[in-house]
Each structure stands twice: as structure tokens, then as C-alpha cells.
Amino acid sequence: MTERKTDIGPPHYGQFLHPVIKANYGKWKYHEIIEPGVLMHVSETGDKLYSVRVGSPRLVSTDFVREACDIADKYSQGYFRFTSRHNMEFFLTDLAQLPALKADLAAKGLPIGGTGHSVTSIVHTQGWVHCHTPAIDASGIVKAVMDDLFEYFGSHELPAQVRLALACCLNMCGAVHCSDIAICGVHRTPPKVLHDKLRHLCEIPTTIASCPTGAIRPHPDKSLKSVIVNEERCMYCGNCYTMCPAMPCFDAEKGGIAILVGGKVSNSKTPPAFSRLAIPWIPNNPPRWPEVVAAIRKILTKYAEGANKWERVGEWIERIGWERFFEVCDIPFTFQHIDDYKFQAYDTYRTSMHFKF
Amino acid sequence: MHKTPLLDQLESGPWPSFVKDLKRAAAKKPQTADLLGLLERSYVDKITHWKHGGIVGVLGYGSGIIGRYTDLPEEFPGCEQFHTIRVNHPSAWMYSTKALRELMDIWDEHGSSVVNMHGSTGDIIFLGTRTEELEPCFAKLTAKGWDLGGSGSAFRSPSCCIGPARCEWAMYDTLEACYELTQEFQFDLHRPSYPYKYKLKLSGCPNDCVAAVARADCSVIGVWKDDIRIDQSAVQAYAGGELKPRGGATKYDKLDIQKDVVELCPTRCMSWDGKTLKINNRECNHCMHCINLMPQALRPGTERGATFLLGSHAPILEGAQLSWVIVPFMEMEKPFDYLKELMANIAEWWSEHGKNRERVGELILRLGMRSLLEAIGVEPVPQQVRIPRANPFFFWHQSDFDAEAKGRRYDTRQGFVR
Numbered sequence: 001m002t003e004r005k006t007d008i009g010p011p012h013y014g015q016f017l018h019p020v021i022k023a024n025y026g027k028w029k030y031h032e033i034i035e036p037g038v039l040m041h042v043s044e045t046g047d048k049l050y051s052v053r054v055g056s057p058r059l060v061s062t063d064f065v066r067e068a069c070d071i072a073d074k075y076s077q078g079y080f081r082f083t084s085r086h087n088m089e090f091f092l093t094d095l096a097q098l099p100a101l102k103a104d105l106a107a108k109g110l111p112i113g114g115t116g117h118s119v120t121s122i123v124h125t126q127g128w129v130h131c132h133t134p135a136i137d138a139s140g141i142v143k144a145v146m147d148d149l150f151e152y153f154g155s156h157e158l159p160a161q162v163r164l165a166l167a168c169c170l171n172m173c174g175a176v177h178c179s180d181i182a183i184c185g186v187h188r189t190p191p192k193v194l195h196d197k198l199r200h201l202c203e204i205p206t207t208i209a210s211c212p213t214g215a216i217r218p219h220p221d222k223s224l225k226s227v228i229v230n231e232e233r234c235m236y237c238g239n240c241y242t243m244c245p246a247m248p249c250f251d252a253e254k255g256g257i258a259i260l261v262g263g264k265v266s267n268s269k270t271p272p273a274f275s276r277l278a279i280p281w282i283p284n285n286p287p288r289w290p291e292v293v294a295a296i297r298k299i300l301t302k303y304a305e306g307a308n309k310w311e312r313v314g315e316w317i318e319r320i321g322w323e324r325f326f327e328v329c330d331i332p333f334t335f336q337h338i339d340d341y342k343f344q345a346y347d348t349y350r351t352s353m354h355f356k357f
Numbered sequence: 358m359h360k361t362p363l364l365d366q367l368e369s370g371p372w373p374s375f376v377k378d379l380k381r382a383a384a385k386k387p388q389t390a391d392l393l394g395l396l397e398r399s400y401v402d403k404i405t406h407w408k409h410g411g412i413v414g415v416l417g418y419g420s421g422i423i424g425r426y427t428d429l430p431e432e433f434p435g436c437e438q439f440h441t442i443r444v445n446h447p448s449a450w451m452y453s454t455k456a457l458r459e460l461m462d463i464w465d466e467h468g469s470s471v472v473n474m475h476g477s478t479g480d481i482i483f484l485g486t487r488t489e490e491l492e493p494c495f496a497k498l499t500a501k502g503w504d505l506g507g508s509g510s511a512f513r514s515p516s517c518c519i520g521p522a523r524c525e526w527a528m529y530d531t532l533e534a535c536y537e538l539t540q541e542f543q544f545d546l547h548r549p550s551y552p553y554k555y556k557l558k559l560s561g562c563p564n565d566c567v568a569a570v571a572r573a574d575c576s577v578i579g580v581w582k583d584d585i586r587i588d589q590s591a592v593q594a595y596a597g598g599e600l601k602p603r604g605g606a607t608k609y610d611k612l613d614i615q616k617d618v619v620e621l622c623p624t625r626c627m628s629w630d631g632k633t634l635k636i637n638n639r640e641c642n643h644c645m646h647c648i649n650l651m652p653q654a655l656r657p658g659t660e661r662g663a664t665f666l667l668g669s670h671a672p673i674l675e676g677a678q679l680s681w682v683i684v685p686f687m688e689m690e691k692p693f694d695y696l697k698e699l700m701a702n703i704a705e706w707w708s709e710h711g712k713n714r715e716r717v718g719e720l721i722l723r724l725g726m727r728s729l730l731e732a733i734g735v736e737p738v739p740q741q742v743r744i745p746r747a748n749p750f751f752f753w754h755q756s757d758f759d760a761e762a763k764g765r766r767y768d769t770r771q772g773f774v775r
């Protein structure tokens with residue numbers, strides 16, 4: 001056996017820098033977005049770099065990546081990057097190349113956009129394509145929603161940027177909790193314990209320890225070598241199923257989608273904020289999830305109509321009040337909207353006379 | 358090929374279709390054809406058909422591979438084993454096409470030809486292979502200079518914004534810091550030894566393009582201490598409409614400096630008389646709004662560093678948290694020794710006291726912020742809180758009385774004599 005290499009870490013980024021980026025590293029002076037999807041960065045040295053931002057499905061084939069490489073070889077001197085929101089960015093040094101690049105991208109069905117006051121790519125998780133606890137698919141809903149909101153990807157028509165994210169279950173691998181509009185898969189039923197299988201498949205102590213709410217206990221009948229679930233405490237996270245495949249928590253009809261709104265991570269004007277519950281449950285309706293698509297379009301449209309310049313979704317709602325948000329979006333207010341989960345709950349109850357009718 | 362009438366409906370529409378792309382891979386790979394068939398089955402059944410079960414990995418590592426098996430192996434034998442390999446991405450997700458092609462060749466040889474660019478934590482995700490392919494795939498990756506990312510209760514692959522590579526607002530070298538910290542914690546990245554996952558994200562400025570404050574236990578966000586640099590002639594150009602608001606990122610033609618900038622400043626530390634923009638920099642809270650709107654007129658200062666925040670994660674145990682300010686300002690020069698030491702000290706305190714599957718932010722809630730600050734030797738400062746407590750119900754410790762008796766301040770850790 002030849003010597004095994006380990007713990008070398010990722011390659012140093014220095015070898016992946018476009019020559020203009022390398023020459024102007026740390027010297028950038030300002031930027032402009034000359035049209036949706038096309039950024040121009042200007043350096044202290046006078047150099048200019050044009051970055052063309054392109055949408056991607058995130059879940060792609062090796063050939064998709066090779067085709068992106070072909071484009072980068074042709075236009076971008078053999079370098080390109082991906083953004084934190086799964087977009088790709090190609091670098092031009094001569095704006096005269098833009099029309100040809102656009103034509104090549106269009107031929108491959110790749111859209112340009114995702115800059116400024118747009119709806120950019122949806123940060124999302126695996127869903128049914130590879131995850132063991134999802135309530136919903138991820139890529140399919142993202143595709144359906146982005147098809148519907150496509151006009152907002154390649155334009156700057158909104159009052160501010162709108163960031164969407166999707167997590168396919170409550171564990172929120174997509175960390176959707178600070179997004180303008182968050183799509184979150186929800187299970188609504190506790191796991192079914194398959195006693196016959198559990199004793200062969202699962203370690204009881206680790207299964208019990210996996211439950212964040214302490215709802216799992218050893219089965220009182222010790223001969224069963226199984227567990228029971230205190231269903232009133234179960235939060236439907238699926239962590240027990242991760243440890244123990246004899247505890248499936250899926251229900252094809254009861255699982256579904258919650259929509260949360262108004263979160264952000266930037267510090268601009270207002271501090272980073274959590275997304276808050278707008279719609280507790282929408283049915284899980286593949287392959288195009290029309291109810292989810294319609295709900296998001298409605299919220300986005302009402303926001304675009306009602307928000308002041310520069311207002312993010314959460315800032316708009318904060319100004320008009322949540323009671324007004326539910327009214328203009330025609331969303332019924334339910335018990336589920338009132339927080340009763342752990343320490344954050346008390347901070348959400350109103351203690352002032354500052355409300356509207 | 359399996360029939361996929363439901364998935365086929367996702368081939369149309371203007372947004373690029375993952376189904377179209379999966380079909381390309383499926384044409385070459387029987388296991389990917391089965392993947393499509395299995396996904397179609399989930400679209401029909403409306404439940405997942407994956408199981409976790411079974412620890413798999415490469416020799417000597419406890420992370421980087423996620424074992425995955427279908428519950429329908431007879432119908433979809435290609436998905437019987439369909440493990441994920443996380444490949445640690447380079448800083449800011451920049452690539453040469455040469456390196457990417459090499460990676461894709463390795464994956465065509467050893468797996469499904471399906472990838473995520475990228476996963477939620479930032480890694481390149483190689484989606485779907487069999488156990489016997491893991492070690493040869495790993496050998497080829499390391500031969501080309503790549504390594505696995507983190508998974509399980511390990512340090513997770515850090516990620517960073519584009520920083521000084523292409524952004525004028527980078528307050529430190531996010532790419533170098535990301536690389537250095539990834540190298541520093543290689544052992545912990547590949548051998549899960551913490552109570553739960555430990556994430557690091559590095560953003561160059563308070564716009565926080567990698568969502569560090571929400572998505573990483575350790576959030577490093579660039580900040581400046583001195584004055585915003587103003588080009589008054591450029592301010593005039595924005596006022597006159599020669600320069601477009603936000604560098605052209607909006608539908609708005611012209612900036613109203615008073616209404617759009619001065620009156621929306623959260624600290625009201627700016628004034629505009631129609632000729633000159635003035636900023637009372639001492640009162641600025643670096644929200645970035647004015648700089649975002651006028652990138653050619655306003656630039657962050659030159660006394661630069663970063664804020665260290667701690668604790669964010671998604672639910673469920675205690676509900677979602679955003680990271681809390683722990684160190685308001687630290688210098689961020691290579692080799693980033695202070696940050697390395699801080700993160701190691703935090704991990705040590707957390708490893709000692711944390712329960713299994715308890716994130717560090719949850720441990721702070723359980724044991725109290727004071728416990729953390731004392732353990733890592735960081736003194737209390739007002740920047741750490743939004744507002745002080747609204748009650749007099751605090752605990753006193755013997756060390757407080759001892760310090761007091763010695764004429765030292767009782768309200769800080771004994772070591773903090775001022």
C-alpha cells in the first residue's frame with residue numbers, strides 16, 4: 001500500500017483565482033451592477049472585472065459542471081466560482097464578450113440574474129433525493145417556485161432583495177430561520193414504533209438520547225426490548241428515526257409545508273432577525289406544489305405593493321404590524337401562530353397598546 | 358430507465374431543471390437511473406425512501422461520509438447503498454476548470470455522477486456511491502489535493518464570503534482566514550469528538566453574505582472602528598442622479614440623500630445640507646445601509662478587524678438561535694492566532710460540560726453566559742448585550758466577594774483587574 005495522504009485540507013484558494021482577481025486582491029474600490037446579473041468591480045489600479053451571475057439547480061450532473069467549465073474556459077480564463085446561494089459567477093475582463101456569453105448561456109437554458117433587488121436562487125436541502133427524514137422534496141419545490149417567480153430573478157423590481165430558503169424538515173439543514181420567505185417541511189405525526197423490528201435494529205439508549213424533548217422511554221414490557229413515545233411531547237423532528245430505522249415518522253397526507261417570513265441576516269438598517277410563522281401548514285402536493293407556489297406569490301406580491309423603498313419583507317411587516325400582514329395576505333391567524341415553544345415564547349406576546357384593528 | 362411521469366412535469370419552465378440534468382447522468386449510470394425511479398416513487402408515495410443506518414467511512418476518519426440506503430433495495434438495486442461524500446470546498450467556492458474537471462472525472466469513475474454545488478454547510482457533495490468505492494475515491498481525491506469535509510459531531514468545513522478577492526467591503530482576508538482555520542482544525546474536522554456539530558463561517562462585513570450570524574456556531578463578521586471615508590463629489594453625483602442608487606441594484610433612478618440615507622440611518626448620526634454629507638462616526642453602528650446605497654461615495658474605515666459571535670443554530674432543542682456577540686473587536690491578521698485560541702478554548706469548555714447532541718449555544722443557555730466568559734477569559738462588555746437584564750435576580754459567587762475583599766472589581770472575573 002502506498003503512503004496514504006490524510007488531513008491535507010482543501011487546496012489553497014490561491015491557485016483558483018482569476019488573474020484579474022489575483023492582481024487586484026484587496027484593492028477593490030467600488031462596484032456597480034450594470035444590469036441585473038452583471039456586476040462590475042473597479043479596482044484602485046483601474047482594472048475592471050465583470051461578474052456574470054447565473055442560476056443553477058444546485059443538484060446537477062458532472063456533465064453540467066463540465067459545461068460550466070467549458071463556458072469558463074471560453075470566457076473566463078479557466079476560472080469561475082459558486083456563490084453562497086448556489087449561483088455560478090463567470091468573470092469577464094472585456095464587456096464586449098457579454099452578448100456572446102449571454103447567447104451561450106441562453107442556449108443552455110441558464111438564466112442570468114440574482115443580483116440586487118431580485119429574488120435569487122433558493123438555498124435548499126436534499127429532500128426526497130437523498131435525505132432520510134424529509135417531510136417534503138426540496139429540489140422539486142424550488143424548481144416550481146423559481147419557475148413561478150422567474151421574472152424576479154432577472155430584474156431589480158422589488159423594494160429590496162428577497163431571500164428565499166427551503167428546509168425539508170424541522171431540523172432545518174437549510175437554516176431557513178433567517179430568510180425573507182422560508183419554506184419548511186413539517187411532519188405532524190409522532191413516529192410509529194415497530195416493536196418487532198426495533199429490538200433487532202436499534203440501540204435503546206441512543207434512541208432515547210436522540211429525542212430533543214425527552215419523549216422516548218423504555219417500553220414497560222421489558223421482554224419487548226423496545227421503546228414507547230410520549231406523543232404529547234413529540235416535536236416530529238425525526239431524530240429518533242436517524243438513530244433507529246424502526247421509528248418511521250412519515251405520513252403521506254399529514255406531512256406538509258409551513259411558510260415563515262420576515263427574517264434577514266444583514267445588519268443594514270435593522271438587526272438580523274428570525275423568520276416568523278405565516279402559514280402553519282400547506283398540503284404536500286407534488287410534482288408542482290401549486291398551493292405553496294400561490295402562497296409565496298401572494299406574499300411576495302403584497303410585499304412588493306406595500307413596502308417602502310429599501311424595506312425588506314420583515315421591515316415592511318414590522319412597520320404595518322403583523323395583524324395587517326395577515327389581513328392583506330388573506331392568511332387566517334391560528335393557535336399555531338402563538339408561540340408556546342420554550343424560552344423564546346414569552347418575548348413574542350404583546351405588552352403594549354400599540355396595535356391596530 | 359424507469360418511467361417518471363411526475364418528475365417529467367418538472368422538466369418544463371424557465372428555471373434550470375434538475376430532472377433534465379439527472380436524466381443525463383442516468384443515461385450513463387444505472388444507479389442514477391434507479392435514483393430517478395426512486396425519486397419518482399417518493400413523488401407518488403409522498404414519503405422518503407431513504408434510511409440512515411450503518412456507519413461507513415474511510416480509514417482513520419469518522420466524518421466526511423454519510424451512509425445512505427434505500428428501503429426499496431429490490432426494486433432499485435442501484436440505490437441499495439448510496440452514500441454521500443463531502444469534499445471540503447476551497448475558500449469562497451472558487452475553482453479552476455482544470456481542478457473541477459479532475460473532480461468530476463473522479464466522481465464519474467467512483468459514483469453516481471450526481472453532485473450538489475454545494476451543500477448547506479458549503480462542501481462539494483458527491484451524491485451516491487457504494488461502500489467499496491469510498492477508499493479508492495478518497496485516494497484519488499487526496500492525490501489531487503482534495504480532502505473530505507466534516508460530518509457528525511465534528512468541526513464542520515468552514516466557509517467564507519468572496520472577501521478581498523472581489524469585494525471592496527472585506528474588513529479582513531476571509532479566504533485566508535477560512536483556509537487557515539480549516540487547516541488548524543483538520544484533526545477535529547475528520548474525527549468527531551465534540552458533543553455535536555461545530556460550524557464556522559466568515560463574512561467580510563456586516564452584510565454577512567454567508568449568513569454567519571444565523572448558520573454557524575462561530576460567526577466571524579468583519580467590522581471597522583474608525584471613520585467612514587467620504588467622497589463628497591460622489592455624494593453630489595448620487596444626489597444629482599449621475600450615479601445610480603446601490604450601484605444600480607434597484608429600480609430607483611435617483612437617491613434622495615435626506616430621505617433614503619440620512620433618515621433611514623438607524624443611529625441618526627448623519628446630516629445632509631444639500632452640499633455636504635456629515636457623519637458623526639463615533640455614533641455609527643456599522644449597519645452598512647449608507648455604504649450599500651452609495652458604494653462610490655462611502656467606504657468603510659481603515660482600522661479593520663472582526664467581531665466574534667457565538668451560538669447560532671437551527672432548532673429543535675432550544676429553538677433557533679442567532680449568534681451572540683462575544684468579542685466585539687479582534688484583529689484579523691495571519692496566522693489568526695487569537696481566533697484559533699478562542700475557538701479551541703470554547704470547544705474545550707463545551708466538550709467538558711456539553712451533553713450529547715447539545716450545541717454550544719444551547720450549553721450557554723443551560724449554564725449561563727458568565728460560565729462561558731469565565732472559562733474562555735473574556736471580560737463582560739456592554740457590546741455583548743442588546744439590553745441588560747430587567748430584574749435583580751442574579752447569582753453571587755464566592756470569587757466576587759474574594760475579589761471585593763482584595764479591593765478588586767467584584768463584577769468581573771478575578772483576573773480582570775483594571
